[in-house]
Amino acid sequence: MxxxxxxxxxxxxxxxxxxxxxxxxxxxxxxxxxxxxxxxxxxxxxxxxxxxxxxxxxxxxxxxxxxxxxxxxxxxxxxxxxxxxxxxxxxxxxxxxxxxxxxxxxxxxxxxxxxVERFDCPREWPELVPTLLTAVKSEDRLIQHRALLMLHHVIKTLSSKRLAGDRRLFQELTSNVFSFVLNLWNSHVENFLAQMNANNNEMGATLEKALLALRILRKLAVHGFKKPHESADAVHFLNMVFDRAKTMLECRKSLRSRGSNLVELTEKFIIHLTKVLIAVLEHHPFSYVELIQPSLEFAVFYVFTPSGETVIFERFIIQCLNLIKGILLCAEYKPAKVVEETKEPGTLRAHQIKMSFFTSDTLTEMCRKLVTHYFLLTRDDLELWDSDPESFATDEGGESWKYSLRSRDMNLFLALFHEFRVTLSPVLLEMIKNNHALVSPSDLSAILRKDAVYNAVGLAAFDLYDEVNFDQWFSTTLTQELKVKDNNYRVIRRRVVWLIGQWTGVKLSPELRPALYATTLPLLQGDEDMAVRLTASNTLKLAIDDFEFNTDQFLPFLEPSFSLLFTLLKEAHECDTKMHVLYVLSFIVERVGFAIRPYSGSLIQYLPLLWEESAEHNMLRCAIVSTLVHLVKALGTVSETLGPFLLPVIQLSTDVQQECHVYLLEDGLELWLAVLENSSSMSRDLLQLFRNMPPLLEYSSENLRTCFYIIQANILLSPEEFLNIYGQMIISSCNSMLSDMRSEGIVMTMRLVEMCLRAGPNVATELVKPIAIYRGEEYPMVMSMYLSMARILLCSRDVFSQVVAKVAQMIGETQEAVLNKMLDVWLDKMALVTQLERRKLLGLALASLLTAQSNSVLERFCGFLLNITEALNDIIKTDDMGVLIDSLLLTEHSSPGQDDACWIMKQNMTIAGEEAWKHLQFQILSTPLSSGITFKLRCLSCRIRWGRRNLNS
Structure with a gap:
């Protein structure tokens, strides 16, 4: 073709x-x-x-x-x-x-x-950058623009490489092209300014090219120099940014007055100028030291003085605030506690510049402007409150501080207050004093002013700990303001209840907690504004989440709190709002525990309906599943009404074939475990639910521990039935995972296998044969768990023999040789086992081997006796009556009678030599395990002491 x-x-x-x-x-x-x-x-x-x-x-x-x-x-x-x-x-x-x-x-x-350049440049494609630079010089405007666009993306990709060799190549490229691109950028900016004065139609295309050149310069300046302050071109460029920003702000003002469509593009250019400063500050703080003074002067002039307000816009304000905060919080600019002990000269210089700039007057003016101007709710805020109170109540949170003006204002205020607390505390206290009195409900400006001041006091709660008597303030003014029900006063009610939440964990006496609950509950009622109700719910959560929370104090308010929150949950419309309220309800359930039982019926009936409604909202379903976990634990049993709902939820959440499992899996596993732990018997549906487990064991190791807990809970709930159906799969999965596990995972897996043996020995003894082989781990905890497979020997000697035979077949040796190696490891490593119950188990298993007609055992007879005796000495103690008892034995009577023990010991002492040992073996091993483990070991200890002297006579 x-x-x-x-x-x-x-x-x-x-x-x-x-x-x-x-x-x-x-x-x-x-x-x-x-x-x-x-x-x-x-x-x-x-x-x-x-x-x-x-x-x-x-x-x-x-x-x-x-x-x-x-x-x-x-x-x-x-x-x-x-x-x-x-x-x-x-x-x-x-x-x-x-x-x-x-x-x-x-x-x-x-x-x-x-x-392509990321793979091939510079070796296979060395001509790329020179070709683009040549095209940029073209007289054709389209070619020039397209070449700049390509160069921008090429430089952006090259700057993202982080290997040392790649960074060195990029630095070499920067040294060759930075001056050219800087001159090109200057040329385009000058052309734009000239065209703007002449009202030329080409100024939009010119500004686009200037913006592309600026983006290239930003990548070169940030990633192309080890120390930008050592390059004259880089320093010249960074100093030019301030002048260009001032010029372009005036251009934007002029273009806006003309109604030009270039205002948005001009704003992009200005924002990118500020991004250059912020990026250099972040990546090269010591190179930025000499730019701290002009940066602060620039940002403060436009954001905090009347002269600068005429040309600014919101995104520019946010960038300026980001710049100021970046300087304040830069770790490299923080001197030692004793400033004179700071060794880095750049840190000292930066600290001196900051302290000389942030004078008392400057700080006072900035604080007042932030609180009285930027913290004020705007007309748009109030309109949003009226039209969508749920969105308004949730918009102030989150991680939007870099992009939201209000959040950025609050973050800068906190940074300033924390850094200059001594200077700013009197300023804020004066604001509190001036706005302390009740204001008229009709005076909206005074209400908004008070809201802003209260907002500042809440944000600075930790720094004002010694300055504000919050107990008195809460008991007098704040509680009175919450009682004013005028519509305009909803602003104050919302802010006051928020303020109480902020101070609850800082400085509120435990004796006032009941008053706090009583004050908050009326704000949750249905006739209250939705934004106020949501804020009150969060305050209630903060009060309950406090270290000094007292359940007994809260119990009288539990029923109305739960009822009001449940009503709020039903009346909320937004998914985020429902999640928030559900989280508060879940938290209350977790904190009060069993006390929630009388009031949980309504929530139990509503959750299935909410689950169906939230089919398209996986995060809300996560909150529902998390709430169910706490609810099941608090109820202590899986009720008949809740059971049919829980299992389908678990089924969906833990099914890896369902897309939603990505969101629900972790909480779904926790719910599965909680249901098992609180179920009295194994139902058919609960047993069938385990079909979801095999893929989960292969899925990842993130939730493996929880999966193992679920398996153990199933085993304890119905050992033989469960192991008969799923035992083979469990052991096979565990066996396949062991080779890729670290020590912690091996211990966890072997504990699961041991649980199978302990709960269902009749079934599990055959099942665990593939995993019962020691794998040579030396870590003591791993060794302890592998040696605990000695339980197989106590359960079935035939199975133990089969395991030995299988190992012999696998490695091509005789059974006798394999048994010799196993016993050598056992006797040598038993001392590493520190848990008393495991040492006792190993001692019993060794004692049972003494009846085996094997040269391997007889050759290690002394080692057997030594390890058994040491285990016995570890677990035997003397009770108050002077009787030797087994510290691990739990029976109706703590130990056999003293006379019985003495009779057995006397009988054994009258028989000598090998016959005595055989008789002692019979005495020890013929007694059923459940009726006298301690008694048998005690007799053995007595005989060992005698046997060391007389066995060879």
Missing amino acids: DMTTAQSMVLETLQRAANQNAEILKPAELKLKEWETEPGFYSILLNIFSNHSIDVNVRWLAVLYFKNGVDRYWRKTAPNALSEAEKVTLRQGLVSNFQEPINQIATQLAVLISK
């Missing part, structure tokens, strides 16, 4: 793939997928998206397929990798495509080139 025919076929297939009809689209996508590995396919794609006469959607699709192919097949070691000859042709075609008329396709092409 010739190239023309192949290109026609690909073009036709791309046209079908761009069709919106799924019946046409799907086969075309499959065909393109099939061609991805065919030689020449990407050359055809290059020809298609380079042909400007072809439909835009088809060209767009072609460049996307090419870009995806670079990710999969460009690397030399990739399966079905492109040939080097084809790569050369493709690179030549890509680097000559500077006249793309469609912006979106041009952007995708620039990204595509940067992806």
